[in-house]
Amino acid sequence: MIVDIYEPEMMALKLIGAIKPDKVSRVALKAADFVIADWDGCTLGVERKTWSDLLGSLGSGRLRRQLDRMQGMYHLTALLIEGKVKMDPDTHKVKTGVGQDRYRLTGWNHAAIQMFLWTVGERHRLLYSQHADTTVDILRALNQRSRDYCLRDGRKRDVDPASGFATRAGSLRGIQHVGNASGDEESSLRELESLHGDARNRGAALVVGGLALND
Numbered sequence: 001m002i003v004d005i006y007e008p009e010m011m012a013l014k015l016i017g018a019i020k021p022d023k024v025s026r027v028a029l030k031a032a033d034f035v036i037a038d039w040d041g042c043t044l045g046v047e048r049k050t051w052s053d054l055l056g057s058l059g060s061g062r063l064r065r066q067l068d069r070m071q072g073m074y075h076l077t078a079l080l081i082e083g084k085v086k087m088d089p090d091t092h093k094v095k096t097g098v099g100q101d102r103y104r105l106t107g108w109n110h111a112a113i114q115m116f117l118w119t120v121g122e123r124h125r126l127l128y129s130q131h132a133d134t135t136v137d138i139l140r141a142l143n144q145r146s147r148d149y150c151l152r153d154g155r156k157r158d159v160d161p162a163s164g165f166a167t168r169a170g171s172l173r174g175i176q177h178v179g180n181a182s183g184d185e186e187s188s189l190r191e192l193e194s195l196h197g198d199a200r201n202r203g204a205a206l207v208v209g210g211l212a213l214n215d
Contacts, residue, residue: 038151045074078125
């Protein structure tokens with residue numbers, strides 16, 4: 001898994017603890033906050049937004065630009081919305097969670113936001129998380145599920161009984177946009193490969209759970 005360098009350090013540390021240190025890398029991504037690739041060469045980009053960030057970036061148009069750029073770079077994309085939200089019964093406005101059992105009233109109409117998410121869901125997977133720990137658990141589950149299923153269509157990975165590795169090694173197509181902090185994209189590709197062992201083992205390691213996304 002690749003984690004964008006602008007994601008909070010605590011998020012990266014939790015992912016490293018939930019998965020494995022040698023399976024998580026921090027890289028400057030041009031789009032998405034997290035990237036997972038499968039053994040068939042398909043890529044999943046995940047954009048994480050808290051509710052307050054989502055509403056703010058929606059008003060500025062930044063969210064649509066981010067989603068469009070992500071869709072142009074990855075085979076599959078997902079918007080992961082983090083935090084608590086509910087509707088104010090008097091005003092029908094959105095209230096976002098700002099602490100335990102505390103909410104802040106926004107100026108956004110609840111029904112309008114639901115309609116926006118409907119349109120987003122036509123192009124991107126939607127994932128919901130109440131807090132950072134749940135986000136880590138979702139990403140960990142996707143990464144774990146990916147060991148046996150294809151990202152795009154949920155096909156189960158064929159394994160060679162003798163070696164224990166996938167019989168079809170995936171390429172890294174679709175990850176050419178990845179760049180590290182210095183902007184050296186070729187180095188980033190080498191870094192991604194090294195996360196999952198040598199080239200002989202790579203097909204068994206670069207996987208993601210299509211079933212988890214499509215269910």
